[in-house]
């Protein structure tokens with residue numbers, strides 16, 4: 340979605356490509372010829388230096404991560420190497436080359452414990468409860484350190500869940516939409532603040548168009564349980580909801596409630612969320628139906 344937006348705006352877009360034995364570019368296949376790729380990896384500082392040297396970017400969006408919270412319990416070391424040290428690698432690569440791009444760091448609502456009273460905003464204490472969240476906290480803080488100490492233009496976007504038709508199969512929204520007739524889920528009572536990825540990428544871009552770098556919470560302000568989201572999906576298909584609980588999909592620890600207070604982004608970036616959970620479920624179901 341970010342690449343779509345940048346291409347639409349006339350940017351020359353460069354992307355980092357992680358080597359894999361099978362292709363995993365299905366979400367950007369339609370942009371073939373409009374993106375220049377560089378094989379690189381956040382855990383390989385030399386590859387970052389080369390990619391930066393070849394592309395000489397004016398803006399960098401670091402969305403690279405091991406982004407699955409449950410899987411971060413199984414590969415915590417790798418998650419930390421990418422989501423924590425990877426950010427440091429990128430920032431140091433920028434410094435080594437002496438370039439001055441504006442930088443967006445994809446931060447997350449998983450920085451919060453989800454046990455706070457009321458909605459979470461930029462001032463809410465950060466107390467992550469998973470290897471993913473803890474690694475992302477390092478990324479958040481090191482970005483802030485470099486901004487404060489070196490005067491680098493870096494923004495942390497503290498984005499709450501954002502999903503879309505293109506969501507990966509093992510995240511809960513897509514899994515529900517795909518498996519509605521034979522649904523096996525873990526904890527269905529956690530609550531998430533679900534927004535729409537294309538809208539959130541527009542906000543990420545806006546952050547870098549400001550005069551000064553800052554950190555922003557991006558969220559809809561509405562919180563929905565997984566069970567309720569599944570109900571929206573069942574309604575959109577017109578089928579009864581039947582969920583089997585399968586402990587394989589529950590986590591050692593799980594953020595119970597996320598509900599973002601995005602007043603700062605709304606005001607400073609002049610933004611208002613359009614798509615919320617129910618509309619998201621409809622969009623995702625319609626897309627799946629069209630595919631069938």
Ligand code: GDD
Pocket residue numbers: 406407408409446447448449498499500501509510511512514523524525526527529530531565588589590593594597
């Ligand atoms: N994935 C998954 N699969 N989650 C399930 C399942 C299941 O079968 N059953 C219940 N859940 C619950 C999870 O335990 C969690 O409470 C919730 O559904 C959402 O899970 P995910 O869709 O995996 O997303 P997430 O909230 O853990 O993390 C996403 O949002 C973060 C922002 O808050 C990811 O996109 C992160 O990368 C992102 O930082």
